[in-house]
Amino acid sequence: MTMITKRARKSAARLNFSRPLSGLFCVLMVVFILGPLAWLGIRAFAESWTFPNLGPDGWTLRWWSVVLGDETLGRAVQNSLALAALTVLVSACICLPAAYAFARYEFWGRRTFLIGLFALNAFPKMGLYVTIASLFYALNLMSTVLGVLIVHVLGTVVFMTWIPAAAFAAVPRSLEEAARDAGASKLRVFFSVTFPLALPGILVAAVMSFLASFDEAQGSYLIGAPDIMTMPTQMYTLVLNYPNQVAAVFSILLAIPSVALLLAAHKHIVGGTLAEGFQIK
Amino acid sequence: MTLIEEIHSTTPIHRETDAGGLRGLRVRGLHKVLGGRTIIDNLDLTVRDGELVSLLGPSGCGKTTTLRMIAGFLAPDAGSIQVHDREVSDLGAEKRPSAMVFQNYALWPHMTVQNNVGFPLKLRRLGKKEIEQRVDAVLALVNLLHHKNSRPARISGGEQQRVALARALVQEPELLLLDEPLSNLDAKLRVKVREDIREIQQRLGITTLIVTHDQEEAISMSDRIAVMNAGKIEQFSRPAELYSRPETEFVATFIGSLNRIEGALVNGVIVPGDDVVGIRPEDVVFTLHASFDARPAVVERVVPHGHFHEIYLKRDDATLRAFASGLPPAPGDRGHASIQNALTFRQGRLVTTTRVTA
Ligand SMILES: Nc1ncnc2c1ncn2[C@@H]1O[C@H](COP(=O)(O)OP(=O)(O)OP(=O)(O)O)[C@@H](O)[C@H]1O
Ligand SMILES: [Mg+2]
Numbered sequence: 001m002t003m004i005t006k007r008a009r010k011s012a013a014r015l016n017f018s019r020p021l022s023g024l025f026c027v028l029m030v031v032f033i034l035g036p037l038a039w040l041g042i043r044a045f046a047e048s049w050t051f052p053n054l055g056p057d058g059w060t061l062r063w064w065s066v067v068l069g070d071e072t073l074g075r076a077v078q079n080s081l082a083l084a085a086l087t088v089l090v091s092a093c094i095c096l097p098a099a100y101a102f103a104r105y106e107f108w109g110r111r112t113f114l115i116g117l118f119a120l121n122a123f124p125k126m127g128l129y130v131t132i133a134s135l136f137y138a139l140n141l142m143s144t145v146l147g148v149l150i151v152h153v154l155g156t157v158v159f160m161t162w163i164p165a166a167a168f169a170a171v172p173r174s175l176e177e178a179a180r181d182a183g184a185s186k187l188r189v190f191f192s193v194t195f196p197l198a199l200p201g202i203l204v205a206a207v208m209s210f211l212a213s214f215d216e217a218q219g220s221y222l223i224g225a226p227d228i229m230t231m232p233t234q235m236y237t238l239v240l241n242y243p244n245q246v247a248a249v250f251s252i253l254l255a256i257p258s259v260a261l262l263l264a265a266h267k268h269i270v271g272g273t274l275a276e277g278f279q280i281k
Numbered sequence: 282m283t284l285i286e287e288i289h290s291t292t293p294i295h296r297e298t299d300a301g302g303l304r305g306l307r308v309r310g311l312h313k314v315l316g317g318r319t320i321i322d323n324l325d326l327t328v329r330d331g332e333l334v335s336l337l338g339p340s341g342c343g344k345t346t347t348l349r350m351i352a353g354f355l356a357p358d359a360g361s362i363q364v365h366d367r368e369v370s371d372l373g374a375e376k377r378p379s380a381m382v383f384q385n386y387a388l389w390p391h392m393t394v395q396n397n398v399g400f401p402l403k404l405r406r407l408g409k410k411e412i413e414q415r416v417d418a419v420l421a422l423v424n425l426l427h428h429k430n431s432r433p434a435r436i437s438g439g440e441q442q443r444v445a446l447a448r449a450l451v452q453e454p455e456l457l458l459l460d461e462p463l464s465n466l467d468a469k470l471r472v473k474v475r476e477d478i479r480e481i482q483q484r485l486g487i488t489t490l491i492v493t494h495d496q497e498e499a500i501s502m503s504d505r506i507a508v509m510n511a512g513k514i515e516q517f518s519r520p521a522e523l524y525s526r527p528e529t530e531f532v533a534t535f536i537g538s539l540n541r542i543e544g545a546l547v548n549g550v551i552v553p554g555d556d557v558v559g560i561r562p563e564d565v566v567f568t569l570h571a572s573f574d575a576r577p578a579v580v581e582r583v584v585p586h587g588h589f590h591e592i593y594l595k596r597d598d599a600t601l602r603a604f605a606s607g608l609p610p611a612p613g614d615r616g617h618a619s620i621q622n623a624l625t626f627r628q629g630r631l632v633t634t635t636r637v638t639a
Contacts, residue, residue, distance in 0.1 A: 172385070172387070174383050174384075174385055174387040175387050175389060175390075177354055177374070177383070177387065178381075178383055178387035178388075178389070178448075179389070179400070180353075180354070180373070180374040180375050181352060181353075181354075181374050181375070181379075181380060181381045182375075182380075182400055182401035182404060182448070182452065183375045183376075183401055183404040183405065183452070184375055184400075184404050185375060188404065192389075192400070193389055196391045197389075197390070197391060
């Protein structure tokens with residue numbers, strides 16, 4: 001009897017204790033995630049912000065006009081969007097067949113390849129780019145679209161291989177066999193069954209690759225600047241030449257495509273018809 | 282009076298009577314080694330035109346492997362597979378005239394029921410109108426027209442099973458293959474669906490091979506049953522014959538229930554010997570009063586099975602299990618037990634059947 005009540009009281013105590021703790025945790029999370037964003041938002045409209053003051057000294061849209069008035073910016077946006085789209089396309093063409101092979105076939109060196117892909121990302125990026133740059137000098141690829149594209153594709157290989165490989169592997173073999181049994185050729189099986197069922201995973205990989213390419217700054221700067229400027233590399237230039245409110249404005253602009261893409265993808269991947277297929281095993 | 286029948290079993294284990302023509306399925310010398318083990322060992326199997334044959338055996342005996350080789354998903358190491366007099370063992374699964382119903386149904390989740398069933402016809406490049414007509418016809422056959430536009434995930438297990446069947450039937454295959462088609466259904470539904478399958482199979486006269494490990498299912502559906510063990514077919518015969526005249530000890534123990542006693546049966550009494558005597562529990566009769574060739578017995582244990590009871594009877598020569606319906610005796614009750622029928626096996630093969638008649 002006493003044991004039971006004691007235990008009950010103990011768990012009640014734990015409950016009372018854990019509730020404020022988790023509340024505190026939530027607040028901390030919000031501050032950590034939204035704090036910098038809020039700061040960024042305020043900063044983008046601030047006249048100036050001197051140290052002891054809690055708020056900015058005044059409000060202005062000047063920084064926005066500086067950024068939007070910069071004619072190089074338009075080009076940078078175009079470059080970035082086109083490059084990201086091209087990167088996803090090229091990366092998909094190279095990586096998706098590899099992903100399918102990793103998922104469906106046993107071959108020599110399969111594991112080594114998969115781990116090796118991670119190793120590629122584990123390298124300090126700058127070291128890799130410097131090595132690539134010296135190679136590109138020799139190949140006359142510096143300051144060319146192809147050079148920048150290669151660097152961007154390299155950065156997306158891991159996403160475009162691992163995530164689709166998992167998606168392909170998750171397609172039950174019996175679904176493919178059923179299509180073969182129905183009379184479909186191997187190619188037809190892939191396009192009618194395997195690919196549509198792996199599509200959500202492939203879309204996730206495409207979105208991540210797009211964002212990775214969109215945010216890529218170091219390699220693009222090293223290989224492409226000053227002839228090929230993307231939004232992130234343009235930002236280096238702007239930030240160096242203007243007060244740091246401009247950086248805030250630019251960060252917000254840079255985030256818009258990412259957020260838009262994530263929202264669009266979310267609708268398709270989580271809530272849309274693609275998710276429906278996965279209720280059945 | 283005791284009547285003993287001698288069986289001269291020098292004939293091969295399974296007898297085949299090809300009905301003249303070569304329509305249907307004919308498998309010869311099928312062999313498969315997997316992971317260093319012989320999984321299918323020189324297997325022969327014939328399914329006559331329009332016949333429903335069950336491949337019945339314990340888990341791991343190679344039923345699925347056999348079916349997958351016939352369907353074309355697995356290449357045999359040796360042997361020939363003929364469907365309607367045409368060698369198919371070199372063809373890929375997509376070129377074979379067989380259609381398969383998968384154990385997990387393998388419906389494509391991103392297509393509606395209608396598109397699932399229509400997919401094989403789309404591959405055959407039939408016109409839109411014809412596809413729709415044939416899909417409607419086959420969906421009507423399996424009673425699923427109302428779910429035409431549903432996704433597989435939204436319909437019940439029994440309905441998914443019927444969609445899978447419809448998808449196979451719409452191809453008008455020369456051979457229908459089913460791998461444990463009922464194992465994912467609950468007990469009640471299983472009985473209904475197996476009757477449905479049998480009814481449709483007979484109506485269409487479609488040559489069918491079903492893999493199952495459920496003997497009740499096999500016995501109730503099949504024209505003939507091939508009992509499989511360790512990659513070989515032990516016996517291939519009609520369900521009733523399988524039960525009353527099992528050719529091997531394995532078949533006798535696998536089909537139904539059996540008292541297996543080492544020794545020999547002489548005048549209704551078990552005596553020591555090198556053979557194996559098999560007695561069906563329903564052939565052991567327990568009475569309270571003495572009777573012709575019954576021996577005194579004590580009830581040791583009573584196990585209820587719903588509509589009948591299983592009674593363990595201790596006689597001075599052996600302990601026997603008997604089935605009894607009606608009011609069961611209680612443990613400790615004394616009475617008399619007699620053996621009505623028995624099978625004698627030597628080295629695993631049936632040598633005699635003994636019928637005791639009063
Ligand atoms: N790829 C493989 N490599 C090695 N052994 C295999 C392979 N595939 C199947 N086996 C073995 O072959 C044997 C027969 O398998 P199979 O799936 O045909 O059995 P089954 O009769 O269908 O059994 P169940 O009733 O459990 O489905 C099993 O012992 C299995 O372990
Ligand atoms: Mg099996």
